[in-house]
Amino acid sequence: MRTRFLSKMTNEEVEQYLNRNDIIYIPVGVTETHGALPLDSETVLAEAIALKMAKASDGLVLHNLPYFFAGGTIVGRGTIQMSVRDGMAYLDKIAKSLLNQGFRRQIYITTHGPAYLTVSGMVRDFFDETKVPILYMDILKAAESVNLNLIDLFHDVTIGAYQVLGRLEDVPLNVPESSSVTYDVQHMLSGMNQNPGNRLGKYAYQSGAVGSYFYEPSNHMATPLLQTPEERKAYADSGVQAIHELVRALDMPAIVESLRQADIYTKETILPRYGSHLPHTAK
Template sequence: MRTRILPKMLNSEVEEYLQRNDIIIVPVGTVEMHGGFPLDSETVISEAYALRMAEACDGLVLTGLPYFYAGATASGRGTVQVSVRQGIDYLSAVAHSLLRQGFKRQVYVSFHGPAHMTCSPMVRDFFDETGVPILYMDLSMQLGKLAQDLFTSLDCFHAITVGAYQIMGRLQDIPLTGEFSAPTQQSCAPFNDIFGLAYQSAAIGYCFAKQSDHMPTTAIPDEKTRQELADEGQSIIEKAVAAMDMPHVTDQMRKLEQYNKDVEKTHPWMPSAYNKKES
């Protein structure tokens, strides 16, 4: 294929693809302060993972979704903050459009910690509305579960960030800088006990007081260092994606759809069955 990134494809190329398959990977990002890295770092990480995942399972990638709930980084002047509710509604509209277009197996991915607050409610409501099971994969969770031997320290996260820009053809966007490279305790650290009472950022509202709170980033003094980080990070991403076994995941999605149809036959009061009947 010339490209797997849907916005870069011709309409005729998308139609040709849909004759043989129905998989689309949707990276959900954010634009937020990120230490010495560009504001769209976690968007680019998600996109790089999505591209390698699509290559593994013969899917397409829908890029261009960077503006969602950022969270505690809303104190940054460069952060674009969209409410959780707004993000759910917008992503739901995208999902419904993709289904109408013929993409039945939709996989939403994000490396942004709070993204689960947007993605998880959307995929559950979407199933109740349509009867079609779509999937959310939390990439940071997957990395910790499937590639613990690869992700050994925070330095690996920095390498993944640089490697993602390389995969997406944007390595030059990573600046050569030592800004924010000195690790410091987060200003909000005294509240970690209550932050941990629910999953990630979903426990209680707060914002960072200092730019260095999110996050200290490794120094990149020259192009040689940047290239070394990029190669290390790209390798981690590709090994992690291999461990995900995307052909198995997408095959399971197909089988789960049939399972759900069988359940609906004996449980016609299910929301998805009722909504399909009404429509």
């Protein structure tokens, strides 16, 4: 295909695709302070992984969704904050439009920790209303499912994502993450210890236990100070390889087939048995 990004296709190309398939990946991003990396880092990472998944399973990608719940990083004035409730409502409208257009298999992709607060609720409410199962994949959680640890390579995969999308030069060189801190993990940890809310976060999934803000923007992510194009390229190459290994290990053709089977199971097994009293089911 010429491109797998929906917005870069012509309408005729989309029509032709829908004549043979119905899969679309929706990377849900965030715009927030991210050390010495651009504010859209975790949006770009979700988009790059979604693109690789789409190529592996003959799907399309609906991108350009960078403004959702950021959380405690709003202390950085580059961060854009969207409420969880508003983000859910917006995604719900998108999901219903996609379903009406013919995209019955929808896979929502995130790499931002608190994103589950927005996406999980939408996915469940959408299913109750439409009876169409759509899938949410938190990438760090998905990596755990195939015994891959992306945390240790998070800088690599984030920088590699810019390379996947042809945007590697957007990753700056010789730009520290703040005027006083450059890749200082201890400083980041000491700042986190200033926040009593961090002692409560262990009682639920991250950002879901208690409302809290970072002590200062640099507490969110200690990133390496990239000094040369060669150093940046080395991180990117390592990250691209890790993304490739993740997508291969996940086996996206099998995942989208399971999603199709879940849809059939709902229609042919559950609705005939219990449809009369399930939520939003017409009497």
